[in-house]
Amino acid sequence: MAELATARHRSSASSASRRLIGRWVAETATAWSLAGPAVALMWLLLLGPAAAVVLLSFxxxxxxxPTMSWIGLGNFREMVADQLFRTSFLNTLVYVAFTMPLSVLLGLGAALLIESGTSGRGFYRTVFFLPVTATLLPMAFVFQFAYFHPTVGIINQTLSAFGLPTRDWLRDPDTALLALGVIGIWQSVGLNMVLFLAGLKGIPKDLYDAAALDGADGAWERFRRVTWPMLGPATLFVLTVTAIKSFQVFDTVIALTQGGPGNAxxxxxxxxxxxxxxxLRSAYASALTCVFLLFVLVLTLLQVVLVDRKTHYG
Amino acid sequence: MRTSIAAALFRHLILATGAVLMVLPFVLMVSISLKTEGEIYHPQFSLLPTSPDGIENYVAAFAMQPLWRYLLNGVLVCVGIFLAQALFALPCAYALAKLRWPGRNLTMAFVLLGLLIPPQVPAVPVYIMLWKFGLLDSYAALILPSAISVFGIFLMRQFFRTVPDDLISAARMDGLSEVAIVWRIMLPTAIPGLIAFGILSVVGHWNDFFWPLIAIQTPELATPALGVMFFVTAEAGTNFGRLMAAATVVNAPLVIAFLIAQRWFIDGLTMSSMK
Amino acid sequence: MAEISIANISKSFAGTIILEGVSLDVANGEFLTLVGPSGCGKSTLLRIIAGLEHQDSGTIAIAGSSVDMKAPKARDLSMVFQSYALYPYMTVEENISLPLTMRRMGTLQRLPLLGGLLPGAGAIRREIAVEARQVAESLGIAHLLSRRPGQLSGGQRQRVALARAMVRQPQAFLMDEPLSNLDAKMRVKARAEISEMHRRLQATFIYVTHDQIEAMTMSDRVAVMMHGRLLQVDPPQRIYDEPKTLEVARFIGTPEINVLPGTVRHDGAIEVFDKIWPVVVDAGRHAPVSVAVRPEVWEVAQQPGEGSLLTGTVRHIELLGSETLLHVSFAGSAASVVARVEPTVATRYRLGSPIHLAVDPARILVFTENGKRAATLTRSVPSQVRNLHG
Known part of the structure; x- marks a missing residue:
């Protein structure tokens, strides 16, 4: 019976394959009609503009x-000579170098402390996370007035209560950037804490038992032998995310200092x-955006490479 | 074991100190917003206002600036952006997760590339584009640039990949079109993912300051974060009581929502980092 | 109700051939089972019939006309999946009614809230609800209509899946291992239920399974598939008694058929372990062959008799209650055979007992080197020949 069927349909084999191509075309069209609008918008609003930024920078x-001309690396040459760029670049690095380690360490500490006991876990997690949801701009004003205000701010009030010298934190070139950093740390600790908590949850309890049998049963030994190595990939991840976020510092600058005092x-x-x-110097702004983008890409790449190398922890 | 009580006390002591530092800005914000000018600058600090007159700050804040309008703008922009993002991302995520088509791998590669680009990067060209079309300083200027979220596509694709293929096959046998599969089969199974993404999107755009600052000139179009800036007046000296009242009003919706639905918020906001 | 014709279907994926020129006609109202080991291509074939995957070449026709251009929904087939594929966030009732809703209501009418206001929507909805309830009642799940799949047991989910397939009268039912997620007890029951469903609906069923018992117990015809090819399509008993190839013989039947190495003598007689067996084949002289005997075909004896063909030792005894399996090995050979005997017969044997095996010549199967069945004639073995070999 099977042979019969084969013979019957052999003659129509070519029309069958034409029909199959027809269905393939129809299905491809369906898929593109679903993905197409998003792909088009992605190019229009994200990838296209990102490419345009690179082009504009030249x-x-x-x-x-009305006119524009190619000047090659002219903007970048200007940038290298631009004292303001050097300052802003250095400031950004200082800001990242100040906020990233503190925010990661505090996040890690909070996560470890929360996880080390059973009581109050949910409460602490909620409270530490609260700043993550806050609107940063108005909160910046809270810090400006309640913390950094030269006379009624808490910091100076406390200092003077102990007879220590006070400062105008946001107007002092030595402290303004760090003051902004404090706000940044306040907002990002909670996110890092949650990310570390997730990392801690992923460590199998057996490992602690095994370490205890091997003689590592003190808190420090447990941390050094099990927790810290197992958190390796999570830590790298948190470091990168925090660094990228710190790189984007903007709201607090606009709100409180406008880049001042004296570009500090x-x-x-x-x-x-x-x-x-x-x-409205679009081209030069584009060149600056390129530097910003480059840093973010390098950081991400660094994380990917390092995590790949450390996969034996996972 | 011998030190367990001491250790527990130590744990709570440190964590409680941290907790105080985390909430204190909120407490001070509300506290100052309820104080009169005199109380605010009183050399003797007190947490609670001494008179009920401070409530005037709120009345003044709403009278001074169209605060209601800012909040409404915030809601409008956040809802508009989220709806657009979902509308575009879900079908695309489905095609990426479950259909085989020429161009799929390339599209996925571009989505991953898009994930690497921070939102500030397209600002200059998008600004130019909006200006060309005469769309600057409008709701469109606030919503349109965020209408697509590559992260949303990526996240929903991850969710959709966990939906069994049999379910889609069954739906096809039952007579659903591919569009119907997206909205009737995939969407309901991915509701938790969509909620988390929605929270991420709404929190992000409610709190966004960079883009509204660039795109908006007219105060009536300001989002909440931008609106707060109008309470800062360099010439006359800022009235911090009113500023704090406005800050409280702007922060209140999300903070309250967070306290009600913590789990969802934490999942949603940590997801942004889980690329 | 319709016949389905599968003609010369081939399919390969990433260089691996999954189906190779599969042709098969399924008659209207027939229960046809595709059986084979996992990875043999049977599920792919079913999915190609359903339109869920595309063949590279070949044609599927339903009720006489080609459906290759048609999307799954346009083929009017129902399918039951191994995982049941129930929509997790819909109630049982919504799951069962969805195929009807999609077919009978327009896009606008299906809209939540607004759709209900459109003329006719309410009436159609009520009609669908009635039909869904009828199907649910026929499967004994009417009391579960408002539950969600997550709240149901495996057996209940399986019935919901059946109900969803039954609710519209499709051209044919396709079933992809629908019982493999059930426990052994439920499976026996469900087998009977699906058979009963087939009798009642008199519809065309194409049923995919790797379980030969399901294939044997439920089907009108069984199609055995291996390596992307159809090896044999026949009624169950015929598949069992007259396998066309050694692979089919080995795949069908538990315990597996006994296979012994033999050779063809110059006169066409088969020689196994230096003994002439009472069959003659029309195969190449002096060629090696495989001689296959079903376990229950052996006649066992404690003493060598006239028809004794093999003499061995009982190495292992498996008591199954209704029958006993005796594992027999032979001195000087790695081969062993299994004999299925009555428990009363089995009690005569101990481990290590000598045992003599005879066989009804008509039930000896011989396969040539390439695995094809060789035609056999029975013959009485001349005594002098037998004596020659002692």
């Missing part, structure tokens, strides 16, 4: 100008904002 265009808090994104949207 031109001399200013917003509203002028950071990369703030300079980019000013060049691009206040001075």
């Amino acid at each position: 031109t001399d265009w200013s917003f509203g100008q 808090t002028n950071v990369l994104l703030f300079q980019m904002y000013q060049e691009g949207f206040s001075f």
Whole structure:
């Protein structure tokens, strides 16, 4: 019977394959009609503009100008000579170097302490996470007034209560950037804590038992032998995420210092904002954006490479 | 074991100190917002206001600036953005997760590339584009640039991949079109993911300051975060009581929502880092 | 109700051939089972019939017309999946009614809230609800209509899946291992239920399974598949008694059929372990062959008799209650055979007992080197020949 069927249909084999191609075309069209709008918007609003930023950075265009010409690396050459760029770049690095370690360490400490006991876990987690949901801009004003205010701020009130010298924290070039950093740390600790808590949950309890049998039963030994190595990938991950977030510091600068005093808090994104949207120097702003993008990409790449190398922990 | 009580006390002592530091800004915000000018600058600090007159700050805040309008704008922009993101991301995520088509791998590669690009990067060209189309300083200027979320596509694709293929086969046999499969089969199974993504999206755009600052000139179009800036007046000296009242009002919706649905918020907001 | 014709279907994926020129006609109202080991391509074939996957070449026709261009929904087939594929967030009732809702109601009418306001929507909805309830009642799950799949047992889910397939009268039912997620006891019951469902609906069933017992007990015809090819399509008993190839013979039947190495003598007689067996084949002289005997075909004796073909030792005894399996090995050979005997017969043997095996010549199966069945004639073995070999 099977042979019969074969013979009957052999003659129509070519029309069958044409029909199959028809269905393939129809299904491809369906898939693209589902994905197409998103793909188009992705190019229009994200990938296209990102590519445009790179292209613009090689031109001399200013917003509203009728003409533009290629100047090659001209913007980048200007950047290297630009004292303001050097300052803002350095400030950004200082800001990251200050906030990232503290925010990660405090997040780790909070996670370890929360996980080391059973009572109050949910409460502490909630409270530490609260700043993550806060709108940063108004909170910046809270810090400005309640903490850093030269006379009624808590910090100076406390200092003077102990007879210590006080400062105008946000107007002092030595402390303004760090003051902004404190706000950044306050907001990001909770997120890091939750990420570390998730990492801690992933450590099999057997490992602690095994370590205890091997003689590592003190808190420090447990941390050194089991927790810390097992948290390796999570830590790298948290470090990168925090670094990228710190790199994007902007809201607090605009709200509290406007880059001042004397450019002490002028950071990369703030300079980019000013060049691009206040001075309308689109090309130069694009070049600054490229630097910013490059840093984020390098950080991400670094994390991917390092995590790959450390996969034996996972 | 011998030190367990001491250790527990130590744990609570440190954590409680941390907790106080975390909530104190909120407490001070509310405290100052309820104080009169005189109380605020009183050399003797007190947490609680001494008179009920401080409530005037709120009345003044709403009278001074269209605070209601800011909140409404915030809701409008956040809802608009989230709906657009879901509308575009879900079908695309389904096609990426469950269909075989030419261009799929390339599209996925571009989505992953898009994940690497921070939101500030497209700002200059998008600004130029909106200006060309005369869309600057409008709701469209606030919503349109965020209408697509590659993270949303990526996240929903991850969720959709866990949906068994048999379920989709069954739906096809039952007569559902591919579009119907997205909305009737995939969407309901991925509701937890969509909620988490929604929280991430709404929190992100309610709190966003960078883009509204660039795109908006007209105060009536300001989102809450941008609106707070209008309470800062360099010339006359800022009235911190009113500023704090406005800050409280702007922060209240999300903080209250967080306290009600903590689990969802924590999942949603940590997901942003889980790329 | 319709016949399904599968013609010359081939399919390969990433360089691996999954189906190779499969042709098969399934008659209207027939219960056909595709059986084979996992990975043999049977599920792929079913999915190609359903339109869920595409063949590389070949044609599927339902009720006489090709459906290759048609999307799954346009083929009007029902399918029951191994995982049941119930929509987890819909109630049982919604699961069962969905195929009807999709077919009978327009896009606008299906809209939540708004759809209900459209003319006719309410009436159609009520009609669908009635039909869904009828099907649920026929399967004894009417009391579960408002539950969700997560709240049901495995057996209940399986019935919901059946109900969803039954609710519209499709051209044919496709079932992809629908019982393999049930425990052994439920499976026996469900086998009977699906058979009963087939009798009642008189519909065309194509049933995929790796379980030969399901294939044997439920089908009108069984199609044995291996390595992407159909090896044999026949009624169950015929598959068992007259396998066309050694692979089919080995795959069907538990315990597996006994296979002994033999050779063809110059006169066509078969020689196994230096003994002439009472069959003659029309195969190449002096060629090695495989001689296969079902376990229950052996006649066992404690003393050598006239028809004794093999003499061995009982190495292992498996008591199954209704029958006993005797494992027999032979001196100087790695081969061993299994004999299925009555428990009363088995009590005569101990481990290490000598045992003599005879066989009804008509039930000896011989396969040539390439695994094809060789035609056999029975013959009485001349005594002098037998004596020659002592």
